[in-house]
Amino acid sequence: MNPFPATFSDRPIYLLIFFFLVFISTVRSATELQILLDFKSQLSNPPSLSSWRTDTPLCNFSGISCNSAGSVTEIQLSNQNLAGPLPIDSLCNLPSLQTLSLGSNLLSGPLKPEINNCSRLQFLDLASNNLFGSVPDLSSLGLLQDLNLSCNVFSGSFPWNSLLNLTNLVALSLGDNPTLEKSGFPEEILQLKKLSWLYLTNSSLEGEIPRSIGNLTALVNLELSHNYFIGQIPSEILKLSELRQLELWGNQLSGRIPVGFGNLTELQFFDASKNYLEGDLEEIRSLSKIVSLQLFENGLSGEIPPEFGEFKELVNFSLYGNNLTGSLPEKIGSWSEFDFIDVSDNYLTGPIPPDMCKQGKMTALLLLGNNFSGGIPPSYAECKSLNRLRVNQNSLSGRVPDGIWGLPNVEIIDLTGNGFEGPVTSDISGAGKLAELYISNNRFSGEFPKEISRVPNLNLIVAGFNEFSGEIPWTIGELNSLARLLLQENKLSGGIPDSLASCAALHEINLAGNSLTGQIPESLGFLQTLNSLNLSSNQLSGEIPVSLSALKLSLLDLSDNQLSGSVPDSLSFGAYGDGFNGNPELCSSRIHYLRRCSSASQSHSGHLKTLISCFLAGSALLLVPFGCYIFIKRRRCDQSEQDRRVKDSWDLKSFRALNFTEQEILNSIKLENLIGKGGSGNVYKVILGNGKQLAVKHVWNSGPGEGKSTSAMLRRSRKMPEFDAEVATLSSIRHVNVVQLYCSITSEDSSLLVYEYLPNGSLWDRLHTCRKMDLDWGTRYEIALGAAKGLEYLHHGCERPVIHRDVKSSNILLDEFFKPRIADFGLAKIVQANPAGKDSTHVIAGTYGYIAPEYAYTYKVTEKSDVYSFGVVLMELVTGKRPIEPEFGENKDIVFWVSSQLISKESMLNLVDSHISSEVKEYAYKVLRIALLCTAKLPALRPSMRAVVQMLEDAGPNNLIAITIKDEKGNGGFEHRMETHKQCL
Template identity: 65%
Template sequence: MPAANALRRTTRRSYLYLFLLLCFFCLFSSSQSDELQLLLKFKEALQKSNTEVFSSWRPDNNICTFTGIVCNSNGSVSEIDLAKQHLAGVLPLDSICELQSLEKLSLGSNFLYGTISEDLKNCSRLQYLDLGSNSFTGPVPDLSSLGGLKFLYLNNSGFSGAFPWSSLAKMTDLVALSLGDNPFDNTTSFPLEVLNLVKLDLLYLTNCSLKGKIPIGIGNLTELKNLELSDNYLSGEIPADIGKLGKLWQLELYNNELTGKFPAGLRNLTSLANFDASQNHIEGDLSELKFLKNLVSLQLFENQLSGEIPDEFGDFKFLVNLSLYANNLIGTLPQKLGSWADFDFIDVSENFLTGSIPPDMCKNGKMHQLLMLQNKFTGEIPASYASCQSLRRFRVKNNSLSGTVPAGIWGLPNVNIIDLTSNQFEGPMTADIGNAKFLTQLFISNNRLSGEIPAEISKASSLVAIDMSSNQFSGGIPSEIGDLNKLNSLHLEDNILSGSIPKSLGSCDSLNDLNFAGNSLSGQIPSSMGSLPTLNSLNMSDNKLSGKIPSSLSSLKLSLLDLSHNQLTGLIPQSLSIEAYNGSFTGNPGLCTPNVAGFQPCTSDSGMSPVLRTLIPCFIAGTTVLLVSLACFFFVKRKQKDHDRSLKGDSWDLKSFRILSFTEQEILNSVKQENIIGKGGSGNVYRVVLNNGKELAVKHIWNSEVGDRKTCRSSTAMLTKRKGKSSEFDAEVATLSSILHVNVVKLYCSITSEDSNLLVYEYLPNGSLWDRLHMCKKMELDWENRYEIAVGAAKGLEYLHHGCERPVIHRDVKSSNILLDEFLKPRIADFGLAKIVQANAGKDTTHVIAGTHGYIAPEYAYTYKVNEKSDVYSFGVVLMELVTGKRPIEAEFGENNDIVYWIGSRLTSKESVMDVVDSRIPDSLKEDAVKVLRIAVLCTARLPALRPSMRTVVQMLEDAEPCRLVGIIVSKNGSFKKEGVENSGKLSPSP
């Protein structure tokens, strides 16, 4: 009986256990089913994502096997980690927060967007939240319910408005707080709530609009390893108690408004590896840093630091990056600097450093950049750098270095810029230059280099810019230089070169700027020079060139031409006998022309040799016989010719973009020589008078494939190529035709055929701004008109950059492309035309620089990349023209200098600034002109990132409205900030 009772009890217990187990499985199954539905809802919200991550998220799979899902021991979802998975869509945060066991949500670095207005109280178990690097909008939601968070990443997430700093009060367990790179609207000082988060080891508040001072209590965060407060508006001194952060590994304070000296106690940060306090107003010396022996990267550029660089820096065994440019440092560099670790780069430009270059910075063969511009360094270049094959940038411009350049320097295999300008180097350029396959810029002017230019320079096939001016190079210009098909700028002036100009230069299709002035070159100017499609500046003055000026030069679109002081003879080509080239031919007594004052009129045999006088009668007789024969031939073929002409007429295709009051035939009949009113970089411009008296301007875009068609008519490949180019042309014209703005020239239609492309614009009767400023009518523009032109043109460019569906980059902003109507209101012309011409070209235009000499942004020369900031630079030059009345290139600026350099060199005092203002502007308005000049200086900053947008330019110009126009007294603050020569950026030195 007891045994039976025991059996019954055991049986009951077994049933009870079974029942409880079944209940558990039922609950578990129900829980998993609920979480499955929540996850599938999450997937559905993001189903447009271009990702394979959801391929495993199927109803027949266990949720714990879903990609990115981690379950706890109870089988419930505890983690969702889908960072960097290309997720796109609006985040369904409400469904996610219903996952009761969720502790980690990591969705950073995706493409999530929309607002987050859901209450996060259901996510109270979260310990890890990462929504950074997305595209949300609106304010950050209330975070006060997330008191258990240890990691919060909202950096670069798109949130705006005021951040709810009070939400941090309960997050006392936070280890990582990353809120940077968001446009928060913070009008208060540094958030003191952060000072209570004593467990933090990461605090990233870079670029989130913080103001005020760094609080003294920052020293309480003793667990910090990474403190980043850069790109804010922080001011005042660095607090001394920052020296309490003994575990700090990285300290980033760059681009603020910090002042004062480095605080005493900074030496205690002995774990510090990366320190960046660049672009502030910090002064004093570097003595407090000499104890930071674990530094790897030290960035202090663009401050007001003074004193010497501590010798201890030479003993830093981990230092690989040192950037101290644009300070007031003196003394020598430690000679052991960079000799321990894999040293990467040094930039100490724009200081007052002396002594020699440390010899061992490339000891380990890893150095990429040596930048020591504008100091007072002396001695020779250490021979060790001749074997530094890792070097990409070698710049020692404006020092007092001397001796012979080590041969290997010329041929460094990875170098892309060698800049030895303005030193005292001697000796030859060696044949090693042929090994520099990646060299794009060679600047060695203003030295004492001698010998012949080695023919091997042609093997440096990446060269874009060469400046060897003001040296003692002799011998001839090697003909092989014509093999440099990427060459854009070639300056050889002020040497003792002799011999003839190589005809091969006519093969340098990318050549934009050519200067051979001040040598002893002889012989004739090669006619091949006239075939350079992008040449803007040609200076061959002060040589011994003889013979006639080639008529082929007439086809060039030159903003500067100087053939003065040679031995040229004969007729100056009619198209060059214009006012724009006054002074270009002086000092050539053998030249003649009826159009240019100071030259003898031409006689029938001017410049004609006796042989030609004998040959010409024979030529005339032969021509007479030939003409008689041709007359018979044309008489027989006349009907066929008329038939061909009608076919050609039928081949024109007119695409209208406005209501037209003319026919294509009216346009075609007027495109003839006598109606040419201008020549641009892309073709001739014709004035067309319609039957109803209305005037139009027609741009004829030259098609460089015409010659190809003549020899390849049967080529299927060429036909396909033509169709592709035509498609590109049509697409670009369609974009430009949609642009409607009062300050942009109207495009009425395009008329195209197999061989020609015509664009029909409105006609502006007052010509271009160039004409009004620099030609015979320049006196008519008073300052009020100039200001109105500046504002109107800026608004036109602003519309192109910001008002179109996609930005339209002009590519050739200049005063001759700003046209004026009958009321002197400006219109932007030729916008985007450089891209059309490139699309329509039949050859590789990758390295053809669009633009005009004097207006081209400096980054063109080494990147070939065009963006809105390139237009801003060019517009800044136009503003300088308006203020000064001078051309972008003038002899008074000095060799190789332009108006930007000239104005920059005069920003030393208010008096010198006033001196650059056009004397025609009344004294009462010169203060107003200076305001516009200040804007021009900002627009022409060497670094694109430092230039304002055109939208900002318009705002600044409107704020600078002349007091005579607005009837108020304007402040007379004439302060300027002159941009650095070489550098900007956190870890990247110069462009």
């Protein structure tokens, strides 16, 4: 059909209108194309936008949808690793834009007021980025149906009033913005009658949950967890008949579960854990569609209703830390693909239900701290999916089903404190992932299986107070990861196997109260990490090996054996108490309760000593001429050094109560005690007479080779008051993650700084040197979080912020439990308060590979410079790489290397250290994303250390999934929580 009128004279007019419209459309498309290309240009290396080119129609751009007129209506770019500022002002110039989805990226900066120009928006998702500052007024977005600003670092007060205009909202997600200003529950939200999804978890809300919450009858999902709510759960919540998910965990709610709660028959996910709820569970017995029920750490009492055994959808069940009594319903967990149960720390009795792993999906059976009786049902021997089996501290008995020992995915078996009997069977060799074996305080018997050597990840064997007999298998030396071996109070015989020396990670051995014979192996002295050795109450004989003197033992107990000879002098001090008692043939010139060594007791070695003496005498005749020459050569130097020491005046300033003298420290500053060298001086290890270990840093004020010229003295007179003031400030720091400074001892030329001694060296040592260890993710995560808390304290907890200026893995020291301490404040600077807020300092500081990029052009160091350096440390922890590696390329560092892999989540997961098990790589990936935020090029885009600590805590295993890492109590949380929070990082 011809669209133009038949009249010839009218045709030019219509043609003109047609071509005008085409022209306008073309101009508009060109403008929108430029807006999108400008948006791309502001992002750093966005590989997901490779299709965004000038030679490609904009409607063919990835993530872009258009209407029939060719105008952009949707931008769908969630989870694309986009990094850079959020150019909301330009994007809002797209006239037809209805959907803007940029969630789960690395976008940063403020949310500008220009967001109100996006007046046609119906869907706005900016969640899980690093947006900060205050949220602007949103009144102009009246068409919005879905608003998601969760998981950012917004601060100040939220513009709740502007929500009154957003009457079309169906979904509102503002949770996980913990830096928002505290407020009561916003009444404005109660006017949004169409809401079906309300997510306000971790939003600094306080007061009571309003009763008018019941007016939001369309709600399907209500999440108010991790706030400061008090009072009772309002009964009006029962009006929300469509509710599928209700999360109230981590508040201060009290009282009983409301009467009639069972009328919420559509409820599938209910979590009110970590509150102060009381009363029984009767109101929940009708929730037949429940999938996940989490009520742990409350004050609930009474019995678990038998109806729970008929819940056919139940997958996750966690009620630990209450006062529940009675038994578990026999059929509980037998209907669906049951995942985990944790009812620990209650007063439950009766047998363990037999069919919770009936569908073969169960991962955790956590019943510890109750009074369950009977045995472990044989059905669990076939539960191949089981990851954690913890039934300790109950009244269980009988023989453990053989297959339990060899479950292929089990990581923890904890049967402690029951009445189990029988052997640990050889099929334990099939437990390829077993890391921790706790079976003490039972009646296990028979020989310890030699097949245990085939469990490569075994870290702990805690098997004391049983009835094991026979010899300790020599194959135990093949357990390279073994850290604790506790076999005390059994009936073991034979010798201590030499092969234990191959267990390089061992830090505790307890074989007390057995019938072991033979000598103490000399090779035990080669276990450099050994911290505790208890061999008491056996039948060991022979001399105490001198090699034990090389160990840094906090406990040594060799009492009540048949040892003989003299106690090595290096072991003869009070720290070991009565550890040598009950050995009549032992002697010592220092230990008061042992007889003194006589010449008769040493006669057996007299002949050997005579030979040695003759050899030394002959050698002396040959060396005398050479010695005289050396003596004459060095006499002047020695005399000069002696004169210098006599003349030097040392000044001791203590910052804590001291149990040592100045002279003890000075006498220990000698070559054989040197343990490290740094840019500002040497570090010595000092062992006091009471056995306490200290680290002493010797700092030369003017350089060890500089003479005492007038100019040098003047330089010192100018610098030392500043040094003293800085040390005095740092000495006031009291934080568990900052190394303790006990005192300073200063002279004219140098200063001694006396610190606590950290036996596990530095994080650098454990990641990159010959002291490298295959640290598991749990240990790495705790190091990261502890070090972050130390830096947070320096930046935010001191009267004036302290910038460390040299944060690196070699300045993070580890104690005997691998807890971190921030150390080496040689470059630290106290931030001076000034009205301009310029909290930077113009000094050359830091170590190559850790230095923030702004230093290259400003020479300024701020707290954000420490944040950058800490981000590099996080990358080291996750990847196992050094900051500078040849594989990164010339003039490239670890930050460049990691950033270049922002192609996909899979590519970033490939960066995770291969020594980190695949089951926990997801957590490592989240910490790697935090590291990327910390190492943003612009300091303003980096989070504060306070925000970093918050993000690390949120990324911890305990906050994200049911199966936690190294959780002694079995705290699970619940699995659905990962779906709610997984986008936050």
